[in-house]
Amino acid sequence: MSVAAQARPFAGARPRIRPRPRTTELGLLALVAVALVIGAATLGATQRLMAARIAGETLASLDFSPPDPTALVVYLGATGLVHVAFVMAGRRIDQVLLPAVAMLGGIGLLLMQRLPQDLVQQSFYGLVIGLGQLQLMWLLVAMAVIGVLALAVRSDAWLRNYKYTWAAAGIGLLLLTFVFGSDVNGARLTLSIGPVSGQPSELLKVILVVFLAAYLSENRSLLAEESTRIGPLRLPPVPYLAPMGAMWAIALGIVVVQRDLGAALLFFAVFLALLYVATGRPSYVAGGLVLFLAGSFVLYNVFGHVHQRVDNWLDPWADPSGAGFQTIQALYALGRGGLLGVGLGAGLPTIGGHLPIPAVHTDYPLAALGEELGLIGLLAILGLYLVVVERGLRIASAAHDDFRSLLAAGLALVMGIQAFIIAAGNLKLIPLTGITLPFISYGGSSLLANAIVVGLLLALSDRGAGAPAPPRNRRGLRTRLRGGDA
Amino acid sequence: MDGLVLTLWLARLLFLAFLYVFLFAVVRVLLRDLRAASRGPVELGRLVVVASPRGEPVPGAVFPLDAVTTIGRDVNNGIVVDDPFASAEHAVLTFRGRVWYVEDLTSTNGTFVNGVQVPGISEIGFGDELQVGEIRLRLDRGHSS
Numbered sequence: 001m002s003v004a005a006q007a008r009p010f011a012g013a014r015p016r017i018r019p020r021p022r023t024t025e026l027g028l029l030a031l032v033a034v035a036l037v038i039g040a041a042t043l044g045a046t047q048r049l050m051a052a053r054i055a056g057e058t059l060a061s062l063d064f065s066p067p068d069p070t071a072l073v074v075y076l077g078a079t080g081l082v083h084v085a086f087v088m089a090g091r092r093i094d095q096v097l098l099p100a101v102a103m104l105g106g107i108g109l110l111l112m113q114r115l116p117q118d119l120v121q122q123s124f125y126g127l128v129i130g131l132g133q134l135q136l137m138w139l140l141v142a143m144a145v146i147g148v149l150a151l152a153v154r155s156d157a158w159l160r161n162y163k164y165t166w167a168a169a170g171i172g173l174l175l176l177t178f179v180f181g182s183d184v185n186g187a188r189l190t191l192s193i194g195p196v197s198g199q200p201s202e203l204l205k206v207i208l209v210v211f212l213a214a215y216l217s218e219n220r221s222l223l224a225e226e227s228t229r230i231g232p233l234r235l236p237p238v239p240y241l242a243p244m245g246a247m248w249a250i251a252l253g254i255v256v257v258q259r260d261l262g263a264a265l266l267f268f269a270v271f272l273a274l275l276y277v278a279t280g281r282p283s284y285v286a287g288g289l290v291l292f293l294a295g296s297f298v299l300y301n302v303f304g305h306v307h308q309r310v311d312n313w314l315d316p317w318a319d320p321s322g323a324g325f326q327t328i329q330a331l332y333a334l335g336r337g338g339l340l341g342v343g344l345g346a347g348l349p350t351i352g353g354h355l356p357i358p359a360v361h362t363d364y365p366l367a368a369l370g371e372e373l374g375l376i377g378l379l380a381i382l383g384l385y386l387v388v389v390e391r392g393l394r395i396a397s398a399a400h401d402d403f404r405s406l407l408a409a410g411l412a413l414v415m416g417i418q419a420f421i422i423a424a425g426n427l428k429l430i431p432l433t434g435i436t437l438p439f440i441s442y443g444g445s446s447l448l449a450n451a452i453v454v455g456l457l458l459a460l461s462d463r464g465a466g467a468p469a470p471p472r473n474r475r476g477l478r479t480r481l482r483g484g485d486a
Numbered sequence: 487m488d489g490l491v492l493t494l495w496l497a498r499l500l501f502l503a504f505l506y507v508f509l510f511a512v513v514r515v516l517l518r519d520l521r522a523a524s525r526g527p528v529e530l531g532r533l534v535v536v537a538s539p540r541g542e543p544v545p546g547a548v549f550p551l552d553a554v555t556t557i558g559r560d561v562n563n564g565i566v567v568d569d570p571f572a573s574a575e576h577a578v579l580t581f582r583g584r585v586w587y588v589e590d591l592t593s594t595n596g597t598f599v600n601g602v603q604v605p606g607i608s609e610i611g612f613g614d615e616l617q618v619g620e621i622r623l624r625l626d627r628g629h630s631s
Contacts, residue, residue, distance in 0.1 A: 028508065028512060103505075373502065
């Protein structure tokens with residue numbers, strides 16, 4: 001069996017790690033740093049100018065120092081560290097995702113520094129930390145997660161082989177939230193275990209993509225078959241339709257039980273998108289949309305909270321100081337911004353001591369950015385999300401096998417669809433649903449989940465020679481390779 | 487207009503401009519990447535030898551695939567497997583549309599995909615395992631660049 005032993009180049013001697021320069025990433029990160037420093041400088045100058053105006057003074061000269069220089073330096077330093085780690089590891093992973101995400105995170109950080117710092121406050125042992133500092137902390141954690149996942153995940157077997165375990169964990173998480181979760185704004189989203197609290201639906205979206213990728217890659221050919229016929233409709237074998245029905249039921253259940261419209265919409269949209277990617281059949285998407293419309297119609301008529309959301313979307317002016325308040329204020333903010341925006345820090349921070357948009361840091365960051373950066377700035381931000389999606393799909397198209405391909409496509413799409421849903425909600429294109437804008441919104445769970453998404457995408461993009469997809473462990477077919485040197 | 491306000495306005499525009507400078511730099515990288523990928527030779531797929539008890543072909547060997555590739559013991563096949571359990575003309579892999587199909591050419595011992603015997607023609611996805619005789623091969627996507 002000496003032949004089998006010598007023919008294991010990928011499992012045995014791995015070549016020594018040699019640093020590999022990543023000039024594209026470095027150049028793009030430098031641009032990110034320059035842009036963010038300029039942004040922070042204008043923010044600082046604007047804030048000082050506004051303060052002087054309110055105090056009735058006139059300034060002799062502009063002071064362009066950022067409002068919180070150390071935070072910016074720490075953030076850029078952390079990003080640089082991740083870059084250095086990638087260089088030292090010598091892996092051939094994607095060079096665009098990190099700068100794009102760093103730019104989004106940096107814009108989010110600037111926004112959080114610009115909003116009133118007492119919007120969110122946490123105290124650690126008497127040390128009170130405001131919004132900007134908290135966001136910085138979570139961004140650092142997110143960067144660490146991206147770096148670690150991108151470098152540490154070398155095999156996808158732990159995702160692929162335990163798909164039902166992952167699904168069970170996801171459903172368990174859902175049930176846990178349902179039983180022990182606490183209500184915020186009428187939606188049961190937050191789960192607190194001891195001192196740690198988070199939104200499981202953010203983590204759930206990653207688990208969903210992993211499960212769907214594994215399930216669809218295994219049953220792809222069966223799903224593409226058409227064996228059942230109902231009248232003019234040709235459907236795949238009935239047992240393989242069951243997950244589609246289950247997915248639809250879970251989405252409806254989330255709306256009814258947790259009152260979380262955003263997560264339900266996101267999950268169902270990702271499910272349909274992945275189903276289309278896997279089978280290439282528009283009829284499935286059409287069927288899913290019909291199911292979606294039917295479900296929405298019933299929910300709209302039966303459940304008050306759905307009804308209220310939709311009515312509020314159709315006519316926020318019916319109750320301008322109550323239910324429609326946020327929506328109207330967001331529209332006015334976008335209107336004030338115009339084409340070029342009023343500039344970072346020059347928007348309306350408070351009216352009579354209150355924020356015009358109470359949930360500006362989580363649900364409405366795009367309205368705030370639209371006011372301060374204008375249409376031009378919004379388009380740039382949406383462009384950044386497009387770049388992330390493009391990279392993800394490119395990684396998917398270059399992946400070795402169907403599971404990796406579907407996983408990469410799903411991860412990219414989950415982020416893109418989430419950004420689309422909340423952006424469209426902010427712009428009153430669709431009813432507002434309370435999900436976060438990836439990497440810009442404030443929130444630990446959101447940043448963490450999206451960091452996992454990007455970290456996994458980077459890991460999947462590794463085009464090094466040393467990472468073949470693991471052989472599938474099928475009964476009775478496997479052990480021959482091992483016999484060599486055992 | 488006040489001089490200070492004008493400077494501040496220009497600084498704001500500079501920030502927006504740099505957002506776009508970054509975006510354009512990224513798009514240039516993406517375009518270069520896509521062009522390189524479309525220029526490169528189109529490899530429809532490849533078979534990687536996962537296990538072969540007699541060491542011919544060597545495990546780990548890679549066979550780039552043509553749109554129609556035959557597998558068997560005969561030397562005229564696209565992929566020659568020197569295995570006593572393989573037939574002379576054992577199976578054929580064809581790429582149609584966006585999908586690979588494997589067809590068993592009425593071989594004596596059959597062709598298996600993921601351990602399940604192929605009945606005539608069957609679809610085979612990337613990452614699936616093909617067994618011909620005692621040799622197991624994995625279908626992988628070709629390297630695009």
